[in-house]
Amino acid sequence: MKQTEKIPETFLGIGYTRDRAGLPLEAVRVPVPQPAADQVLIRVAASSLNPLEYKLADLNFMGRTPPVVLGLDLAGVVVAVGREVKGVAIGDAVAAMADLNGDGGWAATGGNGGEGGYALALQTLTVCKPPSVSFRDAAALPMAFLSAFAGLYRTVQAGDTVYIPGGGGGVGHLAVQMAARSLEAGLVISSGSTPQSISLARQSGAHHVFNYKRDDIAAEIAKLTGGRGVDLVFDATYSEQGFVETAKAVRRDGSWIVLGVGPGKTTRLVETRSPVDAILADRGVKRGDVNLLRYFSEPATFDGEARAFLQRGMALAMEWATQGLVVPHIGQTIDSTVEAINAGLQSMRAGRGPGGKVAVIVDRDLALSASSEPGSTDR
Ligand SMILES: NC(=O)c1ccc[n+]([C@@H]2O[C@H](COP(=O)([O-])OP(=O)(O)OC[C@H]3O[C@@H](n4cnc5c(N)ncnc54)[C@H](OP(=O)(O)O)[C@@H]3O)[C@@H](O)[C@H]2O)c1
Incomplete structure (x- = not known):
């Protein structure tokens, strides 16, 4: 594994701590994970809400042993890479989808970054983020x-x-x-x-x-x-x-x-x-x-062809956002706090979401650092 910046041993994630605990999610201290050979470790700037997150908390249907940190859509900066990773390097701004049977990157930072939020993603599901796409918009795209x-x-x-x-x-x-x-x-x-x-x-x-x-x-x-x-x-x-x-x-x-x-x-x-x-x-x-979940519940289906297809999808997500063809509508932006995330997921579950995507700012300084240039999709 290659890494440069000092990475803490643990961070305060947001997720569920018991099997089928449902909402509300809780803050839970977890180890910062280390990337396997084909994974990158991302310091998270922004994420977004997906219905999958309250469904996993309700039913734990991927069979995980809690605690499980949620926040599977990721945008941030690569801070460590596995030994086989090529094409993405430490320091790159990226968007990624975490493994749907893995942990996400919501951290109880209130958007202030603090000790940070960290999550792993497969290199295949990680793409370099163009400067004209903000971290917030990039994080609204992967799963949806x-x-x-x-x-x-x-x-x-x-x-x-x-x-x-x-x-x-x-x-x-x-x-x-x-x-x-x-x-x-x-x-x-x-x-x-x-x-x-x-x-x-x-x-x-x-x-x-x-x-x-x-x-x-x-x-x-x-x-x-x-x-x-x-x-x-x-x-x-x-x-x-x-x-x-x-x-x-x-x-x-x-x-x-x-x-x-x-x-x-x-x-x-x-x-x-x-x-x-x-x-x-x-x-x-x-x-x-x-069914994206199936790639993770039945790993044999996540073969070379499926990986190449989703990798192409991640690249086109950035390309089409840059061209203004497929641009996420951010109905609401919330800070990464336990309260705000629970309220957002509860509204979503009740069918009272704001429309489009709810963005989660995990680290405001990082989120603004590379997205303030002209032409950024941050509005
Ligand atoms: N397995 C997978 O790979 C995978 C991946 C991503 C998402 N999903 C699932 O896909 C679903 C959608 O995700 P999302 O992020 O788009 O959720 P979302 O933002 O909550 O959107 C749900 C949409 O469904 C509409 N809707 C509900 N009932 C409808 C009906 N009878 N006719 C027409 N529209 C209806 C709602 O419209 P109104 O608000 O106007 O009523 C709303 O726009 C979720 O259940 C999610 O868990 C599965």
């Missing part, structure tokens, strides 16, 4: 961007008609931008339930945004597509009722892509009977499953 990327890249063809429900969500607003701006879909339809999320879906490039609690979206899609249905649905809403409706919106022989464990399993606790597969089969629709 990779989810959208895995669903849409090489699947959406230029000119396609695409339906992405929930275009005001963390994954949804990036997916809408990606489809509309980077992958040049011809028509992007989305949905939301609040004025904020509907407006974010529109700003993200959706041509039509419906209210899924009020509108008859199937009828609207039929009107927009001359009764044919869309070429592709990407559904990242984890809503069983929603799955049934979006499955019916796909044209014959189109594609229905779902993020996560999929129909009938959304609670992770009980499996319910879902009509989705029958609806898809009836119309000859191809189902695609995207």
Whole structure:
């Protein structure tokens, strides 16, 4: 392992300390980890909230032995590298996704840095951060961007008609931008339930945004597509009722892509009977499953091809953010305190998030250090 700056032996992380403890998370002192051969150690400047974090606290479904520090989206500076790491060096500003069956980088610093927050990431899931992308924005991208990327890249063809429900969500607003701006879909339809999320879906490039609690979206899609249905649905809403409706919106022989464990399993606790597969089969629709967690719960699936694909995704996250094509909307920025993170996760769980992403500032000085130049995405 190579390292330069003095790294403390421990730091005060934020996570869960008992199996299935749920929220609230607690501050917990943990050792600063050491990178394995293919990992980098990052001093964390910023992170963001993901629903996965309250789900892990609730269910500990990756089978970890607590304490588990959360905060799996990372942006910061590399302070140590494993012996096989190439292409990323100590001192580099980076964005990364921590292993989803590993520890994250939330530290009880109140944004003041203090002794810092540290987390490991695989080199494959670490990318150099361009100066024009702030640490805050870079940290909002990894998990949500990779989810959208895995669903849409090489699947959406230029000119396609695409339906992405929930275009005001963390994954949804990036997916809408990606489809509309980077992958040049011809028509992007989305949905939301609040004025904020509907407006974010529109700003993200959706041509039509419906209210899924009020509108008859199937009828609207039929009107927009001359009764044919869309070429592709990407559904990242984890809503069983929603799955049934979006499955019916796909044209014959189109594609229905779902993020996560999929129909009938959304609670992770009980499996319910879902009509989705029958609806898809009836119309000859191809189902695609995207699940980043699976790479970590079934490591054999995280093969060379999968690693190269996600590495390409991390590179494009930075490239498209720099080009203004896929830019995270930061609905709220909070300091890394136990209280603020718990409040943010509780709102998210209740479906009352601010829309887009909630950014977490772990070290304000570090976060501002390389992001204040002109053209930075920090607003
Ligand atoms: N396994 C994986 O690889 C993986 C990776 C990332 C995320 N996920 C999962 O994917 C889900 C989304 O993550 P996120 O970060 O985007 O969460 P989020 O920011 O909380 O967004 C959830 C979105 O879903 C929308 N929604 C809920 N029910 C809907 C319905 N019936 N129809 C249309 N939209 C609906 C909400 O819209 P309104 O707010 O307008 O109601 C909101 O925009 C979470 O469950 C997360 O755990 C899985």
